[in-house]
Each structure stands twice: as structure tokens, then as C-alpha cells.
Amino acid sequence: DGGITQSPKYLFRKEGQNVTLSCEQNLNHDAMYWYRQDPGQGLRLIYYSQIVNDFQKGDIAEGYSVSREKKESFPLTVTSAQKNPTAFYLCASRSGGGGELFFGEGSRLTVL
Amino acid sequence: QKEVEQNSGPLSVPEGAIASLNCTYSDRGSQSFFWYRQYSGKSPELIMFIYSNGDKEDGRFTAQLNKASQYVSLLIRDSQPSDSATYLCAVPYGNNRLAFGKGNQVVVIP
Secondary structure, three states: OOOEEEEOOEEEEOOOOOEEEEEEEOOOOOEEEEEEEOOOOOEEEEEEEEEOOEEEEOOOOOOEEEOOOEOOEOOEEEOOOOOOOOEEEEEEEEOOOOOOOEEOOOEEEEEO | OOOEEOOOOOEEEEOOOOEEEEEEEOOOOOOOEEEEEEOOOOOOEEEEEEOOOEEEEEOOEEEEEEOOOOEEEEEEOOOOHHHOEEEEEEEEEOOOEEEEOOOEEEEEEO
């Protein structure tokens, strides 16, 4: 079945450490996205990519980095520069023509 | 970022009643609108998509769009306990992006 796989589902990090969240899709979608969700809040866009080897900053990109070396993969690195990284991270993809945004199951990051 | 407002607080409805949710948006040029349902601790899933003025019905869900007044609403008829979730309104903007509201929490009381 087609879908989006995020890993890990739960991750604990010590302050000062970088962590990378994985996102893989087999929907053949051109566009991929990373959102952050805090309790009681909506989804805020971190980074997005419309095509391989190209990506753009979203509304809250500071302290995060991404790469898009393959169409299927869009990993997110949460760097030590991100001051408040504890959150629920959602990866999503969408076809180039618009339409529905499909989500992975999410990764919950907790900083100890 | 385009603004998408969902201002009402948690909504409690008795089982079998109608739940009504509203969403306003700032961009007059927006053409299509999405409603997602998100259960606690889970990722959002699409329940309705509307792009024409008027009503769109899908089972117990009805989306209503009024572009002149810049709002889109979601009605849940015959509410069930399984409808207890947060409902997110989403509006496309810019280069293939979606802006989300903060969501409305619905609690269906048996």
C-alpha cells in the first residue's frame, strides 16, 4: 500500500544534540513537507520541497535543516540551535497538481 | 503566511446532535478548502474538500463555503463518540503550500 513512513515514532534527545527524523513516501508525489505541531496549536510549516535537490524555508525554519536527494525521501534534522524542539513533527506529501495533503504517522520528539 | 482562523473553543455536543464548526480565511483568492480530522496523538486525515460556493455533503459531513464572506464551515450530523477529535481547516496558498487553522476540538457526549 502507498503511504508515508516516518521514523522514529518517539525520540528523546539531550540538549545540545542534533537529531534526524526520517520521512519516506512511495506515493510518487513531487512535493514533500515538514510541519511542527505544539499542544493546542495548528500545524506550522518548517520546510517544503517541490522537487528533488530543491527546498524552501517555511514559517519556522530556524534551527532546522533538510535535504531532498531522492524523490522518495525528505529527512529533517533538528539542530542544537532549535531552542524549543519538543513537539510533534509531521511529514506530508502532495502531488504537483495540488489536492489532498497526505500525512505520515508523526514523530514525537522530547528534549530531556 | 496566510491567516486561517478557527476561534471557537472546545465544542461539546450530545450524541446524535449536530456539531457546527467555522473557519475564516484572509486570502480572497483562495479557491479550495480542506477539513482534516485529527485524533489525539495521531496525524490528520482528510474528511472533506470543497472548492465551489454552496454545500458539499459526504455521509454525515457537510462542508459549506461562502467565498464572499470568506468562511467555510463543517457540519457533523448525528454526532457519534467516534467523532470526538480536533478538526483542522486548511487553505492553499503560495507555491503549493497549505495553511492550517489551530483547530476546533469536538467532544461528543454519549
